[in-house]
Amino acid sequence: MTPPAQSEIAAASISSSAAQLAALLQGTGVSRLDHMGWVRVTGEDRVRWLNGMVTNSIQQLKDGEGNYNFLLTVQGRIQGDATIFAEPDALLMETAASQVPGLMTLLDRFIIMDNVELANATGAQSGLLIAGPKAPSLLARIGVNVEDLEILQKRTMPWNAAQISVLHTESPLIPRFELWADPHSTPKLFEALQNAGAVLCETQSLEWLRILEGTPLYGTDIRDRELPQETGQTRALNFSKGCYLGQEIVERIRSRGNVHRTFSAFRLDGELPAAGALLEADSKQIGELTSVAAIPLPTDGKIVQLALGYVRREALDRSSALHYAGGIAVPVSLPFSAAAPSALQSASESSERV
Secondary structure, three states: OOOOOOHHHHHHHHHHHHHHHHHHOOEEEEOOOOOOOEEEEOOOOOOHHHHEEEOOOOOOOOOOOOEEEEOHHHHHEEEEEEEEEOOOEEEEEEHHHHHHHHHHHHHHOOOOOOOOEEOOOOOOEEEEEEEOHHHHHHHHHHHOOOOOOOEEEEEEEEEEEEEEEEEEOOOOOOOEEEEEOOOOHHHHHHHHHHHHHOEOOOHHHHHHHHHOOOOOOOOOOEEOOOOOOHHOOHOOOOOOOOOOHHHHHHHHHHHOOOEEEEEEEEEEEEEEHHHHHHHEEEEEEEEEEEEEEEOOOOOOOEEEEEEEEEEEHHHHOOOOOEEEEEEEEEEEEOOOOOOOOOOOHHHHHHHHHH
């Protein structure tokens, strides 16, 4: 028997990922959260101290509530991101597992006379992502009620003989939830979700969903040279909370009204470039593409080339033609709508209709 050619294997992989993306956008997908990590912050001074280390306000968080944050240098450069949840006796920071060691080292340097302790809690539980428009009803079928769970709210509830934590996470396109339980209970949850109809989704389809959402990823779209306002993630910022590390730079940018470069989305016409491709306008370098993908939209099977990246504001304001080696990048509005290809209109077209 002749083994399949590499092109056939690649085509089969793309087809499988496309089916997974369709499940995420039209049904329900499930994925393991092995790449996510947790830092547990305890001690009597934890709220005051951590509030002085992050860009959002955590002082008013009630039990089970959370918000998204950046951690900065004194110069205002982003060193990491995390969603922080309040518990009665602790604050829990959820971030990429790869960020946990660096963030703990960064934070530990600023514990001086404070009653604060940091602990890597990554291995205490294992998690599952459940996402898609039918996710709430599918979760209800296995006995997990999320109807009244607000975005960035965390709740502990019984499931069979186990206690699980349910998080309603953020997405501008579809409902997203995370289920966290002890490592012995998670496989049973996973089996129940698949038996109820959730489709197993892997790295490629989840990456396509992230780009459609327009969500920047730390380490890929957000690096340690970026300033908070450049990323467009205003959800991470609170301008009335008081002092925190890097606040002076953030406030200076706010008072001036804008930044020179901004995070944006693009439709690519031409060859698909590699991530890191430079953007030019009028023979001048004015930006870069940080995430690039050719995404098969489930509505009509067409493949659309999309990218995330940074561009100088004056190029956007002048509606300059943006070129990269091999094609043209057209700025478009976020999030991308996979359900309606017509939504992939240019940002300038969108503004003209307002």
